[in-house]
Each structure stands twice: as C-alpha cells, then as structure tokens.
Amino acid sequence: MISSWLCPADAGGSPREELLIAFDRARSARVLVLPAWFDEANKLRRFTLEVMRRLDRAGIDSFLPDLPGCNESLAPLAEQSLDGWRRAAEAAAAACKASHVLAIRAGCLIAPPALPGWHYAALSGPKLLRAMLRARSLAAREAGIFETSEELLEIGRGQGLVLGGWSIGAPMLRALETAEPAPGPAQRPVTQAMLGAGGGLWLRAEPDEDAAQADALAALIAQDLAGGAA
Amino acid sequence: MTSIPILDGEAALDREMKGLIAEVLGLDPDRAAAFGPETGLFGHLPELDSMAVAGLLTEMEDRLGITIEDEDVDGAMLETYGALLDFARAKLAEARRPA
Known part of the structure; x- marks a missing residue:
C-alpha cells in the first residue's frame, strides 16, 4: 500500500x-x-x-x-x-x-x-488565503502584535509568508490570490x-x-x- | 458566495450559529443547542485555536453573507456565545443596510 x-x-x-x-x-x-x-x-x-x-x-x-x-x-x-x-x-x-x-x-x-x-x-485560492491570513493575524494579536491581512499579503507577494506554520512562497501566494x-x-x-x-x-x-x-x-x-x- | 441566506428572525440566526459551532467543535447538536449567552468560547475551549477561529469566522462570512474585517475581531466578541451572537446580529444589520 x-x-x-x-x-x-x-x-x-x-x-x-x-x-x-x-x-x-x-x-x-x-x-x-x-x-x-x-x-x-x-x-x-x-x-x-x-x-x-x-x-x-x-x-x-x-x-x-x-x-x-x-x-x-x-x-x-x-x-x-x-x-x-x-x-x-x-x-x-x-x-x-x-x-x-x-x-x-x-x-x-x-x-x-x-x-x-x-x-x-x-x-478557491482567495478563500484559502483569507482563512490562513486571518489565523496568523489572530495569533499575532494574542502576542500583542497587530498585523492586518492586507499588510501581510503585501509582504507575502514579495517574499512569501509563513501562515499557520506553512511556508508559502511568493509565486504560490500570488497565484492563489486569483485561483478558482x-x-x-x-x-x-x-x-x-x-x-x-x-x-x-x-x-x-x-x-x-x-x-x-x-x-x-x-x-x-x-x-x-x-x-x-x- | 452565491446567495445571502434568509435568516429572518432571532431563532434562525441562533440555530445557524449553534449549528456552526457544533460543526467546528465536533459537538452533538443537542449540546450546542444548550449554549446560553454566558457559555464560554475562545479562551475556555482549548481546542479553539487561532486556525479554528479563523475557519469559524470565514464560514460565518459564507453562511451569513457578511464580511468580517480584521479590525472587527477582538477577544471580547469571541469570549462567550452571547457576544459572538451579538456580533453576528450587528454584522447582518450592517450588511442589510443600503449603502
């Protein structure tokens, strides 16, 4: 198997x-x-x-x-x-x-x-990203850091992001923004x-x-x- | 989102929200039906981590036809079932107000 x-x-x-x-x-x-x-x-x-x-x-x-x-x-x-x-x-x-x-x-x-x-x-890609960005933003807030999904996305488009522990590269992230x-x-x-x-x-x-x-x-x-x- | 569900009336919203929480927590629907305004959520339920809360909010957007902004989300609205229900009710009223 x-x-x-x-x-x-x-x-x-x-x-x-x-x-x-x-x-x-x-x-x-x-x-x-x-x-x-x-x-x-x-x-x-x-x-x-x-x-x-x-x-x-x-x-x-x-x-x-x-x-x-x-x-x-x-x-x-x-x-x-x-x-x-x-x-x-x-x-x-x-x-x-x-x-x-x-x-x-x-x-x-x-x-x-x-x-x-x-x-x-x-x-869809946008919904997948929305939930993962939101999770990161919530976790950061518990640690006293305020980062919005939009700010994170802007960073991610250039250098990729770690979301929920998953390293998502910039090309993947940019493609997911519109993937249906x-x-x-x-x-x-x-x-x-x-x-x-x-x-x-x-x-x-x-x-x-x-x-x-x-x-x-x-x-x-x-x-x-x-x-x-x- | 293809359509905004019809959630006229308090009972329908309460039922939808309890159903959703039951799905997230894997609870028997009967247990979720017994939730009251003071029932503790985030912070009281260790399994409700940030990923689970994010999934809950994203699903609320879909099912209620609302948009939840980052700045809408704070610890207080997730503290109890009553607070989350109040938040959903306010968001629904906002979504229905003509622009």
Missing part, C-alpha cells in the same frame, strides 16, 4: 521520489486522489484514507501521491508553485495510470482537467450537503473522522462509476 512515484523536476533536473499511498489491484477504475492542503490536509487526512479504503472494498483502485513540498517530500514547500503542483498532478495521474480524479478542497485547483471525476467541496477551481467537462462538483448531516471535517478545531460522510462519498463515486457517469 505504501509506495512511491517519480515526480519530474521542473528545470530539467533529475526526478524526485515522492511517497504514494496506493490501493492498486490492477482494476479498471483507478482514481487519483488530490487531497486538501496545509492545515486542512491534516484535518482531512484520515477522512481521505477512509474514503480510499471504502473505494478499495467497492472494487476501485485509488492513489494518493505526496506533492513536492508536502508530507514526506524532501522538496522545500516554500519553493513550490501552483503551476508546479498542476504539473505534478498531471505527472502523478500518468504515473498511476489514473482513469479518474477525486480532488478535495484546494486540491480542486490542480485537478487535471481532462480526467473525469469529482470535486469535493472545492475551495474550474471543473473539467467530466468532473462533477460534490457539495458537503450531498454527504448528509454534519459539517465538513476541515471546519473542526481538531482532526476528526466521520464514517457516515466517508461512506457517502465513496458510495457516490462507486455509483457514478457503475452508472458510467463521470
């Missing part, structure tokens, strides 16, 4: 090995999973894997690659860009021979548009309401899990695949 994939280097360097969690039994449906980012990545990690376990039991392969700069990656997060992650997502799709993509929250910003699949609770999820023609938006009662797990103050929500998302994907949709 724990494997790796080779992420091509941007500037013609040698490819880097990145971690891959794979439920690969050579079945016809192969879903690339692009997880949530930064703080939300932690909040949704268990949910993401729980959905993958359910897909496995439903006869569907799935693949969760580390993007460069995330989790176990040796690449520095501060050097990553939105376009770089888009290329990495395309490369991961090719490496896993993905037939479909499940993008979660900000992961929707980099979903390969040609793959059919699902956008779960897509998050754009589902491909065969990508279906999945809203939180479609997963039943209870809010999105990214809202939780602490990482949590919800078996009913994981059941619902996996069932929705399995049904779409069985029906030939997506």
Whole structure:
C-alpha cells in the first residue's frame, strides 16, 4: 500500500521520489486522489484514507501521491508553485495510470482537467488565503502584535509568508490570490450537503473522522462509476 | 458566495450559529443547542485555536453573507456565545443596510 512515484523536476533536473499511498489491484477504475492542503490536509487526512479504503472494498483502485513540498517530500514547500503542483498532478495521474480524479478542497485547483471525476467541496485560492491570513493575524494579536491581512499579503507577494506554520512562497501566494477551481467537462462538483448531516471535517478545531460522510462519498463515486457517469 | 441566506428572525440566526459551532467543535447538536449567552468560547475551549477561529469566522462570512474585517475581531466578541451572537446580529444589520 505504501509506495512511491517519480515526480519530474521542473528545470530539467533529475526526478524526485515522492511517497504514494496506493490501493492498486490492477482494476479498471483507478482514481487519483488530490487531497486538501496545509492545515486542512491534516484535518482531512484520515477522512481521505477512509474514503480510499471504502473505494478499495467497492472494487476501485485509488492513489494518493505526496506533492513536492508536502508530507514526506524532501522538496522545500516554500519553493513550490501552483503551476508546479498542476504539473505534478498531471505527472502523478500518468504515473498511476489514473482513469479518474477525486480532488478535495484546494486540491480542486490542480485537478487535471481532462480526467473525469469529482470535486469535493472545492475551495478557491482567495478563500484559502483569507482563512490562513486571518489565523496568523489572530495569533499575532494574542502576542500583542497587530498585523492586518492586507499588510501581510503585501509582504507575502514579495517574499512569501509563513501562515499557520506553512511556508508559502511568493509565486504560490500570488497565484492563489486569483485561483478558482474550474471543473473539467467530466468532473462533477460534490457539495458537503450531498454527504448528509454534519459539517465538513476541515471546519473542526481538531482532526476528526466521520464514517457516515466517508461512506457517502465513496458510495457516490462507486455509483457514478457503475452508472458510467463521470 | 452565491446567495445571502434568509435568516429572518432571532431563532434562525441562533440555530445557524449553534449549528456552526457544533460543526467546528465536533459537538452533538443537542449540546450546542444548550449554549446560553454566558457559555464560554475562545479562551475556555482549548481546542479553539487561532486556525479554528479563523475557519469559524470565514464560514460565518459564507453562511451569513457578511464580511468580517480584521479590525472587527477582538477577544471580547469571541469570549462567550452571547457576544459572538451579538456580533453576528450587528454584522447582518450592517450588511442589510443600503449603502
């Protein structure tokens, strides 16, 4: 289940090995999973894997690659860009021979548009930044420092910013200011309401899990695949 | 934000805010329904760190159709459930006032 994939280097360097969690039994449906980012990545990690376990039991392969700069990656997060992650997502799709993509929250910003699949609770770049800037500004205020989101953003555009402990480089930050999820023609938006009662797990103050929500998302994907949709 | 939700009346706002806090804290909706004006929030609940508060405020913006500026946010409005509800009510009134 724990494997790796080779992420091509941007500037013609040698490819880097990145971690891959794979439920690969050579079945016809192969879903690339692009997880949530930064703080939300932690909040949704268990949910993401729980959905993958359910897909496995439903006869569907799935693949969760580390993007460069995330989790176990040796690449520095501060050097990553939105376009770089888009290329990495395309490369991961090719490496896993993905037939479909499940993008979660900000992961929707980099979903390969040609793959059919699902956008779960897509998050725009501006909203992602707004919450992270606000968290930093709140934490600073507790320490007696007053910094507004606008001031922080101005600094970040030039030199990058550390938000909630995540080092976000200037190119990534500038790109996120205008990044909107754009589902491909065969990508279906999945809203939180479609997963039943209870809010999105990214809202939780602490990482949590919800078996009913994981059941619902996996069932929705399995049904779409069985029906030939997506 | 695609539409401003209809939150006419105090009961609807109270229900929306309690629902949201229940989601953030992973509480049983019944527990959140028992919140009163004096129920302590930020500072009383160790799990409510700055990232969680930021998420709560951003979600309030979406669900209530309001904009919360940095300077609106202070410790007092996050101290108790009643203070947060007062803040939401004032922001909603502001958003509905014609410019």
